[in-house]
Amino acid sequence: MRRKRPTVVCLAAALALTGCSAASTGSGKGGGSLTYLTFETPSLTAKFWDTSIADAEKKVPGVTVKKIVAPSTDRDAYAKQLQASGQFPDLLQSITPSTFATAGLLRPYDQKWVDANFLLPQGNAYKGKVYIPPTNSQIIPEVFYNKKLFAKAHISAAPKTWSQFMAVCAKLKAAGITPVELGGGDPFAASMPLVGILSADVLGKDPSWLQKRYAGKVHFTDANVRAAVAKYRTMVKKGYFEDGALGVKYADSITDFTSGKTGMYMMGSWFLGSVPKDHADDFGAFLTPTEDGSLVVPFSVGGSMAISARTSDPAKATAFAEAWSLDPGNYKALIEGDGAFPMLKNKTLDDYGVNVTKVFKDSYSYVTQKNRKVSSFGWATNDDSMPSGLNNAFYSASQALFSSDDVEGRLAKLDAAWDSATK
Structure with missing residues (x-):
C-alpha cells in the first residue's frame, strides 16, 4: 500500500x-x-x-x-x-x-x-x-488500454516507442475515441502522465537523478526535464485527453475507462483491482514508452x-x-x-x-523479471522520496501544466519549493 x-x-x-x-x-x-x-x-x-x-x-x-x-x-x-x-x-x-x-x-x-x-x-x-x-509493490503508472477500442481504431499492437504511442493516440482520436483518460480533478491522478514520462525519460537515463537533486547537481528546470514535460504538453495540445479533464474526479475516471469511453488510462497498477471481472480480457497494459523503445519500469x-x-x-x-x-x-x-x-x-x-486477471499476471511479470526498474517519480518511499511537501507540490504542478505553456516557470517553482524544503 x-x-x-x-x-x-x-x-x-x-x-x-x-x-x-x-x-x-x-x-x-x-x-x-x-x-x-x-x-x-x-x-x-x-x-x-x-x-x-x-x-x-x-x-x-x-x-x-x-x-x-x-x-x-x-x-x-x-x-x-x-x-x-x-x-x-x-x-x-x-x-x-x-x-x-x-x-x-x-x-x-x-x-x-x-x-x-x-x-x-x-x-x-x-x-x-x-x-x-x-x-x-506497485508500478506507477502503467498504461492500461481497451483492446476492443484499439481494434476499432485498427491498432494491432501496443506501442513500444514514444512515436508509436503518439501515433496510437492520433488513430484513436481519428476514430472518434478519446485517446487517454485523465482524472485531473484529483492532483495525484492528474500527475500520472508526467510521472510516467519523467520516470521513463529522466530516471530511465539517470536513476540517481533525485539524489543529485538533493545534492543540487540537477534541477527541474534542466533541459531533459523540460523536454519530458513538453511531451505532456503536446498530448494536451493535440486533444488526446477528454474535454474538461481537470474536472474529472479520480473515481469517475475509473468508470469512464472501464465503461469503454476512452482508449487508454495512465494509472498506478492498483487500477488492476478495478478491472471488470466480467470482461477482464478486454484490457491490456504496457509501460510508458521511451524514445528508443527500451523498457523502464517505474517501481515503488x-x-x-x-x-x-x-x-x-x-x-x-x-x-x-x-x-x-x-x-x-x-x-x-x-x-x-x-x-x-x-x-x-x-x-x-x-x-x-x-483469483486474478491475465492483465494482472502480465503486469506482475514486470516485477518478477530482471529489467530496468527505477523509482517511480514522486512516489518513492525510500531514499528517492521527495522532501516533505514536494509530492503535493508536484501533483499540483501537474494540474497547472495541463493548461499552462509556462513550463519553465512552473518547474522553477518546484525547484524553489525543493530548496525551501531542504534548507
Missing part, C-alpha cells in the same frame, strides 16, 4: 469522524492498548481493517488496537496534526517514512526479520533502515505499518505490526481488491488463493 495511491483516495468522510474520535484514546496509555492510523477505500473497507486488526490481535495476547481513520487523502498531514496535539499513533499505515524518521518519530524494524521475510528487504529502506515492511515498493518511536509498548506494537504484515489473508484482499504485487519470500500467487 502506497501513500497516495487510491488506497489513499476515495476516503469515506462519515467514517473519518469515527476515526478522529478514536484518537482521543491514543498512544501512551499503556495496558496493551495501541492506536493505529489507517484509511478506507472502496477496496479496503472498514470491514477489511476491522477483520485484519482482529486477526492480528489474536496473535499478540494482551494487545487491544483502536483504529483511527484518516479524514483526508493526506495521511502524512493528518499524522502531523495528531503529533502536534500529543496524539501521535502507535502504528501508522502506509505513510512516507522520511517525513517522520528524520524527526525521530519512527522505530525501525529488526533487519534480520525483514531479511528473512521479504523479496526486496531494502526496497523501501530510508537511510539504511526499514521503517515500513516492504510487503508489496510499498509496505504496511510504521511503528511510533514514542509508543508506550514497543514490544507489543512491533509484535502486532509483524503479525499483520505477514498475514496471508491481508495479502489476498490487497491483491484482489487493490492490485498489490506481493513481495513475501517463497510465495507464488497461487499460495494466496487469489
Whole structure:
C-alpha cells in the first residue's frame, strides 16, 4: 500500500469522524492498548481493517488496537496534526517514512526479520533502515488500454516507442475515441502522465537523478526535464485527453475507462483491482514508452505499518505490526481488491488463493523479471522520496501544466519549493 495511491483516495468522510474520535484514546496509555492510523477505500473497507486488526490481535495476547481513520487523502498531514496535539499513533499505515524518521518519530524494524521475510528487504529502506515492511509493490503508472477500442481504431499492437504511442493516440482520436483518460480533478491522478514520462525519460537515463537533486547537481528546470514535460504538453495540445479533464474526479475516471469511453488510462497498477471481472480480457497494459523503445519500469515498493518511536509498548506494537504484515489473508484482499504485487519470500500467487486477471499476471511479470526498474517519480518511499511537501507540490504542478505553456516557470517553482524544503 502506497501513500497516495487510491488506497489513499476515495476516503469515506462519515467514517473519518469515527476515526478522529478514536484518537482521543491514543498512544501512551499503556495496558496493551495501541492506536493505529489507517484509511478506507472502496477496496479496503472498514470491514477489511476491522477483520485484519482482529486477526492480528489474536496473535499478540494482551494487545487491544483502536483504529483511527484518516479524514483526508493526506495521511502524512493528518499524522502531523495528531503529533502536534500529543496524539501521535502507535502504528501508522502506509505513510512516507522520511517525513517522520528524520524527526525521530519512527522505530525501525529488526533487519534480520525483514531479511528473512521479504523479496526486496531494502526496497523501501530510508537511510539504511526499514521503517515500513516492504510487503508489496506497485508500478506507477502503467498504461492500461481497451483492446476492443484499439481494434476499432485498427491498432494491432501496443506501442513500444514514444512515436508509436503518439501515433496510437492520433488513430484513436481519428476514430472518434478519446485517446487517454485523465482524472485531473484529483492532483495525484492528474500527475500520472508526467510521472510516467519523467520516470521513463529522466530516471530511465539517470536513476540517481533525485539524489543529485538533493545534492543540487540537477534541477527541474534542466533541459531533459523540460523536454519530458513538453511531451505532456503536446498530448494536451493535440486533444488526446477528454474535454474538461481537470474536472474529472479520480473515481469517475475509473468508470469512464472501464465503461469503454476512452482508449487508454495512465494509472498506478492498483487500477488492476478495478478491472471488470466480467470482461477482464478486454484490457491490456504496457509501460510508458521511451524514445528508443527500451523498457523502464517505474517501481515503488510499498509496505504496511510504521511503528511510533514514542509508543508506550514497543514490544507489543512491533509484535502486532509483524503479525499483520505477514498475514496471508491481508495479502489476498490487497491483491484482489487493490492490485498489490506481493513481495513475501517463497510465495507464488497461487499460495494466496487469489483469483486474478491475465492483465494482472502480465503486469506482475514486470516485477518478477530482471529489467530496468527505477523509482517511480514522486512516489518513492525510500531514499528517492521527495522532501516533505514536494509530492503535493508536484501533483499540483501537474494540474497547472495541463493548461499552462509556462513550463519553465512552473518547474522553477518546484525547484524553489525543493530548496525551501531542504534548507
